[in-house]
Amino acid sequence: MLARIAMFASALALAACQTSPTAPAAAAPAPAAAPGAPPAPAWQQGRSAEYASSTLAPVPGRMTATPAADIPINNFKLPPGFKAEIWANGLVGGRAMTRGDSGKVYVGTRGIGRVYEVADSGGQRSVRVLVDKLTQPAGVTMRGGSLYVFAIDKVLRYDGIEANPNAQPVDMTAAFKLPKEQHHNWKYVAFGPDGKLYVPFGAPCNICVPTDEYAQIRRYNADGSGMEVIARGVRNTQGFAWHPETRELWFTDHGRDWMGDDTPEDELNRMPRAGLDFGFPHCHAAGVPDKDIKKNDPCSGVTLPVQTMGPHAAVMGVHFYTGTMFPAEYRNTMFLARKGSWNRSKKYGYDVITVQADADGKNAKVTPFMTGFMDSGTQAFSGRPTYFLQMPDGSLLVSDEQLGAIYRVSYSR
Numbered sequence: 001m002l003a004r005i006a007m008f009a010s011a012l013a014l015a016a017c018q019t020s021p022t023a024p025a026a027a028a029p030a031p032a033a034a035p036g037a038p039p040a041p042a043w044q045q046g047r048s049a050e051y052a053s054s055t056l057a058p059v060p061g062r063m064t065a066t067p068a069a070d071i072p073i074n075n076f077k078l079p080p081g082f083k084a085e086i087w088a089n090g091l092v093g094g095r096a097m098t099r100g101d102s103g104k105v106y107v108g109t110r111g112i113g114r115v116y117e118v119a120d121s122g123g124q125r126s127v128r129v130l131v132d133k134l135t136q137p138a139g140v141t142m143r144g145g146s147l148y149v150f151a152i153d154k155v156l157r158y159d160g161i162e163a164n165p166n167a168q169p170v171d172m173t174a175a176f177k178l179p180k181e182q183h184h185n186w187k188y189v190a191f192g193p194d195g196k197l198y199v200p201f202g203a204p205c206n207i208c209v210p211t212d213e214y215a216q217i218r219r220y221n222a223d224g225s226g227m228e229v230i231a232r233g234v235r236n237t238q239g240f241a242w243h244p245e246t247r248e249l250w251f252t253d254h255g256r257d258w259m260g261d262d263t264p265e266d267e268l269n270r271m272p273r274a275g276l277d278f279g280f281p282h283c284h285a286a287g288v289p290d291k292d293i294k295k296n297d298p299c300s301g302v303t304l305p306v307q308t309m310g311p312h313a314a315v316m317g318v319h320f321y322t323g324t325m326f327p328a329e330y331r332n333t334m335f336l337a338r339k340g341s342w343n344r345s346k347k348y349g350y351d352v353i354t355v356q357a358d359a360d361g362k363n364a365k366v367t368p369f370m371t372g373f374m375d376s377g378t379q380a381f382s383g384r385p386t387y388f389l390q391m392p393d394g395s396l397l398v399s400d401e402q403l404g405a406i407y408r409v410s411y412s413r
Contacts, residue, residue, distance in 0.1 A: 042183065046206040046292065047258045058342045061111050065090045066403045072382050075372040078409065081327070084370065087397055087408035088125040091116045094399050094406065096188055096317070097389040098142045102162040105389065106130065106147055107399065107406075108140040110186050115140060115149050117165075118406070131156070131169070139187035139199070143222060150187045150199065153178060155224070175224025179204075179213040184236040188317070188387075193247045197222055200251075202236040207256045207281055207292055215280050217251070230274040233302065235281070239317035239387065244332055246359050248272050250306070252315040252336065255284050257343040264288045265308035266315040268336065270361040276303045306361035312341035313349035317387035325394025326411045330354070335369065337385040339401065350374035350381050352398060370398065370409065 043058050068089050076084045093109035094116060100106070105118040115130045115137050131137070131149065139150030147158040149169070155176050156169035176199070179185065184202025192198050196219040203215040217231040217240075231251075240251035249271040255264035264284035282290055282298035285308050289298040309315040316337045321330050333356050338349035352370035357363060374381035384402040391397060395410040 043206070043257070046256065048292075051258055056343055056345070059340075061093055062402055062404065063092060063112060065092055066405065068405075071403055071405050072372075073407070075382065076370055076407075077372045078370055081413060082409060082411050084398075084407045084409050087406045088118050088127060089403070089405040090127050091118070091399075091406065092404040093401055094386075094404050095138050095401055096140055096387045097397060097399055097406070098140045098147070099389055099391075100142050100147070100162045101145065104162045105397075105406075106140045106142070106161075108138045108149070110136045110138045110401075113137060113151075117161075128165075130158070130161070136182070136186040139189035141189050141191055141197070143191050143197075148172075148189065148197070150189050152182050152185045152187075153180065172224055176220065177224075177227070181214065184214075188237070188239050190240065191222075192219065192249070193242055194219075195222070196220060196226075198230075198240065198249070200234065200237045200240075202234070203280060206258065207290060209281055209293060228274070231271055231276055231278060233278040233280045233283075234269075239315070239337075241318045241320050241334070243359060244320050244322050248359075250318060250320075250334070252309065252318055253278065253280075253305075254314060255312065256281075256290070257312070259284075259291055261344045261346070262311045265311050266313045266338075267305035268307045268309055268315070268318070268334075268355060268364075269303065270306045271303075272360075277301060278303055278305075306357060307355060307364040307366060309336070309338065309366075310348050312344045314339040314341060314384075315349070316385075319388035319390065319396070321390065321396070323390055323394025323396075326396075329356075335388055335396065337387060337398065339384040339386055340374065340381060347374060347379050347381065350384060352385050373400075 068086050091107050093112040094107040096108045098106050107116040113134045114132050117128050117130045119126050134151040135153050137149050137151040141148050147161045149156040155172040157172050158167050158169050161167045181204035183204040189199050198219045200217045201214050203210045216229050218229050220227050236254040237251045251269050253267040255266050279302040281293040282295050283302045287299045316339050319335045321333050333354050336353050338351055340350035341348045350373040354367045354369045356365045373383045383400040385398050386401045387399045389397040395408050398407045
């Protein structure tokens with residue numbers, strides 16, 4: 001029984017959007033603990049007295065495999081002509097995906113500490129654990145036949161991994177000089193059109209004035225040299241992609257907690273050039289001043305989002321569709337996964353949406369695409385969509401962290 005309690009507590013902590021925070025400059029603290037009591041959990045940081053009795057808490061991730069028969073694939077709703085099917089399952093906590101030249105897919109995780117390899121043999125997928133017991137190895141990306149794995153405190157490169165399943169990793173940690181805080185420091189990583197490796201470093205808190213190495217996006221050469229900070233004021237981006245025509249970076253960002261059910265909203269941002277400030281900690285969403293970290297004209301000089309993504313929606317991966325399987329109107333359309341809220345009395349998100357916008361970010365239109373992960377009437381949810389991977393045939397893979405599954409979305413006339 002004690003072991004079960006410990007496992008549940010660990011899963012709950014990993015599901016939160018906080019770990020050990022840096023002390024905020026002016027943030028209202030969580031209610032003080034009684035003498036001798038354990039400290040408040042990190043996800044309560046920034047919770048003011050008005051929320052002292054709140055029962056809101058992070059939703060623990062499922063830490064056991066879900067059989068295919070228990071995945072409610074028939075609940076998913078898609079536009080006419082689209083179909084979702086289970087492509088792979090048994091990937092507990094599976095998040096970001098990357099595909100090698102031979103077709104093997106590698107999947108990062110957060111709470112369970114694994115990276116998976118999925119091999120496709122004539123329509124049947126097999127799953128193996130490539131590496132285990134890392135600290136939140138959410139970031140995976142392929143380049144030149146090598147798999148890069150980013151955990152919070154480690155960077156590993158597996159050369160020739162598709163052909164050699166026993167390939168030993170090259171430890172590149174020292175080259176990337178990773179900051180140590182765990183809070184919001186799990187990563188989504190990708191190589192850009194410029195050949196650089198893009199890596200975010202989230203804020204080490206719910207709300208605080210971060211030190212210089214946090215709340216930013218960096219880029220590196222593939223060997224970890226040439227580091228540049230290309231964006232600041234980024235609280236917690238968990239997904240980005242480059243516009244197929246302009247090559248500009250677009251990224252999602254999570255809003256802070258404990259400012260109410262409806263504010264601040266998560267963000268979809270466009271970065272037309274390096275060096276911009278996206279507002280954290282003083283300015284959120286489409287120009288919302290922070291209630292705790294205050295300054296005059298908090299949104300002055302801040303690049304505001306192209307579109308807000310809903311309150312506490314936990315917007316994750318973003319993908320520009322470039323295939324030909326889907327109808328022509330989906331060309332260059334963005335797909336975004338909203339994993340779903342916890343810091344809200346009525347759940348929000350738990351879906352996949354599309355955003356159609358002009359290349360300069362104007363005239364953005366948000367449309368539901370894949371729903372049915374949550375019953376809005378009962379507030380019960382089954383899955384939590386997180387990331388995308390476009391396949392060579394134009395179908396789209398969607399990972400579900402909660403159920404440890406990958407769905408294949410296809411279209412036929």
